[in-house]
Amino acid sequence: MEVTLHEKVTVSDWDPARYINSKEDVVAYLEAALEENDPDFLLSVFGDIARSKGMTKVAKEMNLDRKGLYRALSPDGNPSFKTIFKLIDILGLQVCLKQKSIA
Numbered sequence: 001m002e003v004t005l006h007e008k009v010t011v012s013d014w015d016p017a018r019y020i021n022s023k024e025d026v027v028a029y030l031e032a033a034l035e036e037n038d039p040d041f042l043l044s045v046f047g048d049i050a051r052s053k054g055m056t057k058v059a060k061e062m063n064l065d066r067k068g069l070y071r072a073l074s075p076d077g078n079p080s081f082k083t084i085f086k087l088i089d090i091l092g093l094q095v096c097l098k099q100k101s102i103a
Contacts, residue, residue: 016045016048016052017048017051020049021052023091023093026049027093029049030049030093033045043075044073046073047070047074050069050073053091055069055070058090064083
């Protein structure tokens with residue numbers, strides 16, 4: 001959707017999936033999302049990343065249909081750990097935990 005205001009400024013929807021072009025981008029985006037400590041935001045980020053790779057392709061690799069993957073990663077979705085870990089694996093990543101630094 002594109003909106004023109006006073007015929008001087010053009011604004012369009014911003015889609016983060018268009019700017020995720022490398023594995024480094026994926027890692028940086030996920031690390032930033034994890035720092036927010038917001039599960040809903042993290043789920044949204046996984047959705048952005050999946051869209052950047054192509055939902056149909058990712059869904060096929062996960063043995064899901066495209067609609068099912070969209071539904072799982074939607075704001076109302078409630079994907080299982082199994083689904084998220086499978087997505088992480090398909091992205092060529094692994095989960096690592098570390099102790100919080102105490103300030």
